Amino acid sequence: MEKKKVRIYGAGGHSQVVREILEDNGYEITHTFDDKPENSHFATKKLAGGAREDLSKFPHEGDPVIIAVGKNDDRAEIANFLKCDFVSAIHETAIIAKSATIDVGTVVIAGAIINPNSKIGKHVLINTAASVGHDCIVGDYAHISPKAALCGHVEVGEGSQVGVGAVVIPKVKIGKWCTVGAGAVVIRDVPDYSILVGNPGKVIKTIKKPKI
Numbered sequence: 001m002e003k004k005k006v007r008i009y010g011a012g013g014h015s016q017v018v019r020e021i022l023e024d025n026g027y028e029i030t031h032t033f034d035d036k037p038e039n040s041h042f043a044t045k046k047l048a049g050g051a052r053e054d055l056s057k058f059p060h061e062g063d064p065v066i067i068a069v070g071k072n073d074d075r076a077e078i079a080n081f082l083k084c085d086f087v088s089a090i091h092e093t094a095i096i097a098k099s100a101t102i103d104v105g106t107v108v109i110a111g112a113i114i115n116p117n118s119k120i121g122k123h124v125l126i127n128t129a130a131s132v133g134h135d136c137i138v139g140d141y142a143h144i145s146p147k148a149a150l151c152g153h154v155e156v157g158e159g160s161q162v163g164v165g166a167v168v169i170p171k172v173k174i175g176k177w178c179t180v181g182a183g184a185v186v187i188r189d190v191p192d193y194s195i196l197v198g199n200p201g202k203v204i205k206t207i208k209k210p211k212i
């Protein structure tokens with residue numbers, strides 16, 4: 001049987017993880033693109049320039065693409081300028097409830113768990129061993145970092161990152177483009193554009209709305 005084909009946008013460390021998931025899932029990677037080839041991971045082969053230099057020259061048509069870029073605002077920007085079909089990458093050891101939904105372009109890494117009725121947006125990253133409780137909503141371009149835990153009915157807004165090992169208690173709403181620091185415990189709703197750290201989590205900074 002002919003292999004499914006995919007192109008990877010992004011050639012850093014995260015791209016290596018996505019590549020392995022796709023290969024394990026039976027894909028052939030036909031091209032890898034990066035806007036900063038000089039920063040690419042040493043193991044990347046057959047690298048081509050990205051679309052930022054000249055969008056009109058980018059081969060939008062062709063094999064579908066996955067955006068394997070770790071920074072949420074970069075992922076959002078790239079998703080907005082590419083006119084391609086997108087695929088998702090879900091590691092075989094991830095546990096995803098039948099009633100959970102996952103939108104296009106999303107990556108779910110080894111050992112992650114997504115419980116019933118949760119809705120995961122586009123181009124989201126659910127990282128290694130992260131857990132998403134029941135009835136959660138995770139917005140487009142968000143990142144739930146390794147071993148972070150969202151309890152039930154939690155909402156994470158567009159573009160927000162929940163840092164490694166952070167915990168979010170039930171029913172808390174995290175706004176858009178927030179960063180929850182590593183190891184934080186979030187016990188109250190978080191306004192858009194906040195950076196929050198500690199236990200109990202406290203907002204230490206507010207960022208400007210990213211240009212995407």
Ligand SMILES: CC(=O)SCCNC(=O)CCNC(=O)[C@H](O)C(C)(C)COP(=O)(O)OP(=O)(O)OC[C@H]1O[C@@H](n2cnc3c(N)ncnc32)[C@H](O)[C@@H]1OP(=O)(O)O
Nearest residue numbers: 127145146162163164179180181182183195196197198204
């Ligand atoms: C596979 C992977 O690699 S996935 C990657 C996952 N990445 C992460 O989880 C990283 C999450 N990022 C963090 O925790 C960062 O420290 C951030 C975003 C919270 C803060 O970063 P910055 O905005 O650069 O803040 P900065 O480092 O200047 O620290 C500001 C203050 O917050 C404190 N602080 C920073 N991070 C934390 C934290 N996680 N917990 C508690 N306090 C913290 C600092 O000690 C400092 O305190 P001070 O002002 O009293 O000295």
